Amino acid sequence: MYRHGRIPGRLDRIGQITAFILISIAIITIIVLSVRAYRSVHDFFVPKAETAVVEVVKEVPVPTIVEKVVEKEIVISGETIESGIREMGKLCTAEYYFTHVSSFEESSKLATGTKIKGTNINIPDITIPGTTKTFVYSYDGTITAGVDFSDIRLEKNDEKMTVTVVMPRPEIISSSVDPDSFRLYDEKTGIFTTLKVTDVTDTFASLIRDEEQKARDRGILDQAQNNARVLVENFIRNTYGLEGFDVKLKFVIT
Secondary structure (H helix, E strand, C coil): CCCCCHHHHHHHHHHHHHHHHHHHHHHHHHHHHHHHHHHHHHHHHCCCCCCCCCCCCCCCCCCCCCCCCCCCCCCCCHHHHHHHHHCCCEEEEEEEEEEEEEEEEECCEECCCCECCCCCCECCCEECCCCCEEEEEEEEEEEEEEEEHHHCEEEEECCCCEEEEEEECCEEEEEEECHHHCEEEEEECCCCCCCCHHHHHHHHHHHHHHHHHHHHHCCHHHHHHHHHHHHHHHHHHHHHCCCCCEEEEEEECC
């Protein structure tokens, strides 16, 4: 038996709560399903844009290594230049070529050494017949002139940028005859004489001195001096890099 009708009233309330919960669950379920259905339909008609993956490569600056080049100026001393020139020694700077044609005559004489009696007149030497020898010959030769660079003095002034070189005047260095060039054109000998090699070679000595004098007269020493000047100037500028220096040369008699 129910008292005062209380039990049925509680049952009604529980039923209402339960119904409310079920209805709420149903509504939530419908909403969730609706949202999913909307997304499916939307994705079907509106394709989702593809996401592009861009690989970004970041360039890392490489540190530049700067090498600092320190140029050290090398100062060439006057002693160094002087030593370099001295090593040239005695150098030929000019040559003179010649062809000499000459004749030779010689005979034996009898010297009396007496005077005509009563006078101061000497009796002349008498040529011995058959002793005369003559010949005509020619030969080629070379005369060289140059400077002895081992005897130079040099002064270098860095403030005035000058290099002064004092050297001896040129001289004849050598004189030679080409033996293969000797030619004998005319030869005559007496009955009692013969032509010897010494007759020719003895003549060479005096004739070479004559050719040396001809070479001097024709300016071989001046040519040797000018060539030596050019040689020394170019040697100093090109070897030691003294392009801006004024090179002065003085030739003196030693």
